[in-house]
Amino acid sequence: MQQLIxxxxxxxxSFLLALNAGDVYPAAEHVDAFVYADIPRSAVHHYLHDDxxxxxxxIEGGDSVIEYLLITGLAIVHGGGISxxxxxxxxxxxxxxxIASDGTAAVLQVVGRFxxxxxxxxxxxxxxxxxSALVVDPYLPPDALFALIELPGVxxxxxxxxxxxxxxQQARRRQLAIAIGVKxxxxxxxxPPEVKExxxxxxxxxxxxxxxxxxxxxxxxxxxxxxxxxxDTTKVLRKHYDALWDAASPLExxxxxxxxx
Numbered sequence: 001m002q003q004l005i006x007x008x009x010x011x012x013x014s015f016l017l018a019l020n021a022g023d024v025y026p027a028a029e030h031v032d033a034f035v036y037a038d039i040p041r042s043a044v045h046h047y048l049h050d051d052x053x054x055x056x057x058x059i060e061g062g063d064s065v066i067e068y069l070l071i072t073g074l075a076i077v078h079g080g081g082i083s084x085x086x087x088x089x090x091x092x093x094x095x096x097x098x099i100a101s102d103g104t105a106a107v108l109q110v111v112g113r114f115x116x117x118x119x120x121x122x123x124x125x126x127x128x129x130x131x132s133a134l135v136v137d138p139y140l141p142p143d144a145l146f147a148l149i150e151l152p153g154v155x156x157x158x159x160x161x162x163x164x165x166x167x168x169q170q171a172r173r174r175q176l177a178i179a180i181g182v183k184x185x186x187x188x189x190x191x192p193p194e195v196k197e198x199x200x201x202x203x204x205x206x207x208x209x210x211x212x213x214x215x216x217x218x219x220x221x222x223x224x225x226x227x228x229x230x231x232d233t234t235k236v237l238r239k240h241y242d243a244l245w246d247a248a249s250p251l252e253x254x255x256x257x258x259x260x261x
Contacts, residue, residue, distance in 0.1 A: 011035050012065040013092035015225065016075065016084045018111045024223055025081030028066040034215065034225065035065050110226040114218060120147075123214075123226050127151055132206035136241055138191075138198045139164045141219035142175035148218075149183040155206065158245055160198055161190040164219065173251070181255035189248035197244060202229075204238050211237060 012035045019026055066082060069075035074088035084092060110126065112119030124147060127133065134156040135148060141164060148154050157180075163169040180188050191198045201214040211234040215224035229237070 008035050009065055009068055010092075012069060013074065013084065013088060016069075016082060017089060017092040018225065019223070020083055020089075022111065022223075025078050025083050027081055028064070031066050031082055032064045111223070113221055113223055114144075114216070115221050124148075124151065126212055126226060126228075127203050128153060130154075130203050130205045130211065131209065133211075134158060134202075134204045134206065134238075134241060134245065136198070136200065136202045136204070137214070137218055138162075138201075139217040139219065140176075141167065141217075142172060142179055144218035145176055145179040145188075149179060149186045155186060156245065157186065157188040158198065158241065158248060159188065159190060161193070164217075166219075174254070177251055177254040180251065181253035184253065184255065188251045188253075189245060190251060191244060191248045195244065195247065202237060202241070204234060204241060206238075210234050 012031055015031060015034050016026070066075065069082075069084075069088065070077075073085060074091060075082050075084050077083075110119060110122045112122075114120050114123070127135075127148065128151045130153050132155045133151075133153050135154055136158045137144075138160045139162070140157065140159045145157065148157070159176075161169065161173060164172060167175070176188060180186050201217060202211055203214070204211040208231075210231055211229045213227050213229055215226070216222055
């Protein structure tokens with residue numbers, strides 16, 4: 001059956017439907033950022049041919065999903081943000097929201113704030129379904145790492161060696177080292193400072209399956225969305241971030257020394 005509207009437009013509709021339901025009206029650039037965030041442009045150009053990228057409009061050229069929704073009357077500007085119209089809501093709710101370019105469903109799973117214990121528990125439940133997962137978060141806070149390493153599927157963590165809100169650089173590094181010190185099977189690596197490609201957040205299975213895209217850092221307090229990626233998108237991202245992983249430096253864990261006697 002032919003798809004009614006492009007997958008990227010349906011993705012924008014689904015995102016707006018979820019947020020508008022909570023009386024949240026995001027800025028146009030935030031909607032476009034969400035729509036295109038699951039495939040970094042550097043990864044796409046490196047691993048995909050142009051014809052395979054046809055489902056994703058070129059935002060830099062001004063062809064944005066929001067422009068399409070406004071022109072077609074599916075969305076309007078509301079209070080400085082974007083709101084779906086009655087027609088937009090009807091189309092978003094018709095059942096094929098979040099269809100990815102390979103025809104699989106990229107269903108929005110969790111919408112909320114990580115400071116909400118229920119939302120965070122739902123997020124951890126989704127992460128727990130990933131096998132031998134790589135967690136990518138450039139600004140991962142130590143307390144989030146302590147929670148993640150309790151999940152048996154988390155095996156690798158890729159982040160930056162930088163200061164974050166509430167943590168100076170050296171203090172964060174030390175606390176991250178303490179966290180992985182209690183789980184020797186988990187490895188954490190820092191991407192070199194000169195590599196500027198680490199700015200998105202994902203949970204990607206090592207071999208096969210559908211990964212997760214996370215809208216904000218795991219220590220963030222703003223409203224975020226956790227969404228499933230398509231199998232093809234996950235495959236592209238896995239190749240991209242595995243290459244970055246190989247270029248990263250491992251963090252030496254701080255662990256209790258065993259008494260040999």
